Amino acid sequence: MAAGLSLHDLKKSFGETRALRGVSFDVHQGEILSILGPSGCGKSTLLAIIAGLETPDQGEILWDGASLAETPTHRRGFGLMFQDFALFPHRNVFDNVAFSLQMAHLPNAEIRQRVKEVLELVGLSGFDKRDVNTLSGGEGQRVALARSLAPYPRLLMLDEPLGALDRSLRERLVVDLKAILQKSRQTAIYVTHDQEEAFVISDRIVVMNAGKMEQTGTPQAIYRHPASVFVARFLGLNNLIRGEVSGDVVNPVVNTEIGSFPISGRIQGQVLLLVRPDSVQLNVDGKNQLSGIVKETTFRGNTCRAVIIVNGVALTFDFPSNVSLPEPGERVGINFQPDEILQVISQTE
Amino acid sequence: MAASLDGGYIALRLRFQYPVRLKLAAPLLWLPPLAFLVIFYFYPLGRILQVSFARGEGGLPALASQFMSTPYVARVLWFTIWQAALSTLLTLLVGLPGAYLLARYEFRGKSFLLAVTAIPFVLPTLVVAIAFSALLGPRGWVNLALMEILHLPQPPLQFVNTLGAILVAHIFYNTTIVLRMVGDFWSHLDPKLSQAAQVLGASRWKSMLTVTLPLLMPIILTAGLLVFIFDFTSFGVILILGGPHFTTLEVEIYNQTISYFNLPLAATLCILQLVCTLSLTILYTSLSRRLSRPLSLRPRSYTQHRLTSWSSRILAGLLVLFLLGLLTVPLIALATRSIISIEPANSQQPIQSPKLTLDYYRELSTNRTGSLFFVPPTTAIGISLAYATTTVILALCLGLPASWALANNASSPLSRAFDPILMLPLGTSAVTLGLGFIVALDRPPLDLRASLLLIPLAHTLVAFPFVVRSLTPALYSIRPRLRQAASVLGASPLQVFRVVDLPLVGRALFVAATFAFMISMGEFGATALITRPEYPTVPVMIYRFISQPGAFNYGRALALSTLLMGITAAGMLVIERFRIADVGEF
Numbered sequence: 001m002a003a004g005l006s007l008h009d010l011k012k013s014f015g016e017t018r019a020l021r022g023v024s025f026d027v028h029q030g031e032i033l034s035i036l037g038p039s040g041c042g043k044s045t046l047l048a049i050i051a052g053l054e055t056p057d058q059g060e061i062l063w064d065g066a067s068l069a070e071t072p073t074h075r076r077g078f079g080l081m082f083q084d085f086a087l088f089p090h091r092n093v094f095d096n097v098a099f100s101l102q103m104a105h106l107p108n109a110e111i112r113q114r115v116k117e118v119l120e121l122v123g124l125s126g127f128d129k130r131d132v133n134t135l136s137g138g139e140g141q142r143v144a145l146a147r148s149l150a151p152y153p154r155l156l157m158l159d160e161p162l163g164a165l166d167r168s169l170r171e172r173l174v175v176d177l178k179a180i181l182q183k184s185r186q187t188a189i190y191v192t193h194d195q196e197e198a199f200v201i202s203d204r205i206v207v208m209n210a211g212k213m214e215q216t217g218t219p220q221a222i223y224r225h226p227a228s229v230f231v232a233r234f235l236g237l238n239n240l241i242r243g244e245v246s247g248d249v250v251n252p253v254v255n256t257e258i259g260s261f262p263i264s265g266r267i268q269g270q271v272l273l274l275v276r277p278d279s280v281q282l283n284v285d286g287k288n289q290l291s292g293i294v295k296e297t298t299f300r301g302n303t304c305r306a307v308i309i310v311n312g313v314a315l316t317f318d319f320p321s322n323v324s325l326p327e328p329g330e331r332v333g334i335n336f337q338p339d340e341i342l343q344v345i346s347q348t349e
Numbered sequence: 350m351a352a353s354l355d356g357g358y359i360a361l362r363l364r365f366q367y368p369v370r371l372k373l374a375a376p377l378l379w380l381p382p383l384a385f386l387v388i389f390y391f392y393p394l395g396r397i398l399q400v401s402f403a404r405g406e407g408g409l410p411a412l413a414s415q416f417m418s419t420p421y422v423a424r425v426l427w428f429t430i431w432q433a434a435l436s437t438l439l440t441l442l443v444g445l446p447g448a449y450l451l452a453r454y455e456f457r458g459k460s461f462l463l464a465v466t467a468i469p470f471v472l473p474t475l476v477v478a479i480a481f482s483a484l485l486g487p488r489g490w491v492n493l494a495l496m497e498i499l500h501l502p503q504p505p506l507q508f509v510n511t512l513g514a515i516l517v518a519h520i521f522y523n524t525t526i527v528l529r530m531v532g533d534f535w536s537h538l539d540p541k542l543s544q545a546a547q548v549l550g551a552s553r554w555k556s557m558l559t560v561t562l563p564l565l566m567p568i569i570l571t572a573g574l575l576v577f578i579f580d581f582t583s584f585g586v587i588l589i590l591g592g593p594h595f596t597t598l599e600v601e602i603y604n605q606t607i608s609y610f611n612l613p614l615a616a617t618l619c620i621l622q623l624v625c626t627l628s629l630t631i632l633y634t635s636l637s638r639r640l641s642r643p644l645s646l647r648p649r650s651y652t653q654h655r656l657t658s659w660s661s662r663i664l665a666g667l668l669v670l671f672l673l674g675l676l677t678v679p680l681i682a683l684a685t686r687s688i689i690s691i692e693p694a695n696s697q698q699p700i701q702s703p704k705l706t707l708d709y710y711r712e713l714s715t716n717r718t719g720s721l722f723f724v725p726p727t728t729a730i731g732i733s734l735a736y737a738t739t740t741v742i743l744a745l746c747l748g749l750p751a752s753w754a755l756a757n758n759a760s761s762p763l764s765r766a767f768d769p770i771l772m773l774p775l776g777t778s779a780v781t782l783g784l785g786f787i788v789a790l791d792r793p794p795l796d797l798r799a800s801l802l803l804i805p806l807a808h809t810l811v812a813f814p815f816v817v818r819s820l821t822p823a824l825y826s827i828r829p830r831l832r833q834a835a836s837v838l839g840a841s842p843l844q845v846f847r848v849v850d851l852p853l854v855g856r857a858l859f860v861a862a863t864f865a866f867m868i869s870m871g872e873f874g875a876t877a878l879i880t881r882p883e884y885p886t887v888p889v890m891i892y893r894f895i896s897q898p899g900a901f902n903y904g905r906a907l908a909l910s911t912l913l914m915g916i917t918a919a920g921m922l923v924i925e926r927f928r929i930a931d932v933g934e935f
Binding site: 014015048051052053055072073074075076078079080082084086088089090099100103104133147148151 | 539541542544545546547548549550551552553555556559560563564642643644645655657658
């Protein structure tokens, strides 16, 4: 039996809405797993079910191989950190962090010791007596994290823990958060709709859409090889061109409006060809795979983006800012390593 | 250059945006309502104070000590306090589970339950008292059924004239307040707080105690205090269901005024009562300020769920049944009892088999006693309608300018000073208002003893806060932008009035008028003191009938009460249908 959490074919409907349509995956001890998906894909419902706040219509939740069906929320030993932190407004920082320890009737000295420890861990030493209603967004987030970590949860679930904060703070805190989770070797499920957060924090990612799992894998694997059109588009990979696979089984070729390319793998029939926006070169001597006319260019800080029309198909590419881009209307050649840039995705969803 | 010119131009426009005429108008708007309150509220209260002090020498302390050492008064005060405390506690116990259900769950028939719970709140106390007597009184359904089944000569169940009757009627009356106020607040409380507690190891029960309840405390206190004040100054319920054994301050003021004509003692009791309610209000304000926490409130769509498991459905069903039973069974008993004749004209004869009849309603227009002073109940209905119409006109004429001034300039010092003053009559018991009229308006230049306006004026005083609270949100909701938007979109001034002002204010005026009408139709406390025998209102008539023996008098009381219940229930449905903002906010 696997150590850690196992989900088996979880299903849940709210009236007509099918929030979960059969979700199964494992979370191993010490692993940080992200659930990535747009809002409404069933992420929060899944967390509520794992926490025991909702009951699934079907399916099983196991911990170390034992079913949790009969274990109420407060006995599961899981932590859940909410998007808006849900700090108790009638308790100060200390009493918020100490809540779970008080519920477990630990001796006062032990409670004080543990609260001090976790506040130190999240970098909020000396905040004990502060009113939680006066905390900044980042401080609130840290108190919520400390409160969740205090009882040593065997699994910590974080529901969009940075969603309520602004962008720059988020980028900094996600790194801190990862460090804290790793330091305490915390098994965690991290729910987010932000791919960058998921990439930074996770060992493994589950991409969800409309109550179903689209893909599971390491951040690199998911980014390099999106398994479905949904995953590709969700990751911002929008150069998708219809095509059809032909040729023999040994050397298949995909035929599209922008040309025919050899592919690897066993896909047959109608497909979508994904052209990665990065790692292509312009006007390099040698054999250019494609040529097209620049439609527009935009400056985006550390990258520049060019839309290039190839055989009537608009493709978007990103270049480093220091590359001087051609003017709109110019004809350019595009050069790339096919196996790095191209990927075929089955069109059936 | 251009910028500074523009700035100057804007400044000019701003300065002349409000013509001087309008600026003067705001204080002028306050004049009629304030003048009314000064003459008919503050002056009478001042007179009560004066009458009270006139009776003893040595000022207030001497008076107070002499007064508290009177065992009888101390006993009345003590009973008033503890019956109100007990009633409030029981009301909270009954109301809180219902509030939880309404706050957290979405279920079929919920809006119906809410509509039904609204009715008891506006029912005249007399109707409630008669309704309970029709259900549990000596001639009530339960006793009649028991006598029939067990062949008993006497009604076995003693309900009327017991403490139980007072408590049950108070619970019936005020559960709605708990359901609505606590339920509404609770429905916006973030369920994640309690979920967070559960995830952190608290059982559902523990999380309720450690998280939800402390966060609800301010609203529970508010609702509890309101219920306590209503119970503390309860009049009709104690008078009719409590009987002669139970006397609260309010009833004692009435007795001293009507039975013994001891106005000084009545006045002192009024002061005592006012001091009590006032100190409670102050206590509550400071408590709730200390207990309230900044909360991020959530929309209902976010906090409410359907009932999923069977056990929760059954529990919810039982709770709904209990609440519906508590709130409707007495009313159904009243209505059915008024159309079913079951008793002989003479109490010596045995019970007849029940028969459907409109006799009690027919009796309303006949004079059985042949007394010269007899006023047929149908005339009382006419008198009540006339009083109610006058009250509506007076209350709207006074309430509209006050609301207008409040809505258009909510943050001005005038508004902030006057707003609480407008609500004062609400915190003053009806009998006190009546006594004030008796001791203040009995001499020139304001000798209104004989005036037919006396009762509508008293009713206006009671209805005035409700009118202001119904109108102000509606007037406030018409921001100038709405009118500007309409005219930019091509509406003429007349069309603007028709499509913007009228629909918004029209509805609110209608709601306010209905409130004033219902309050006037059902008012009993003040009316009982100042009514003139030849012009009784419907509640006064009902009280007369149940004070007299005989099946037909009881039947007439039932019939009149049913009519009054119909009028107020219809009025409440109208209000629920047409109100814009929460009218019940006080």
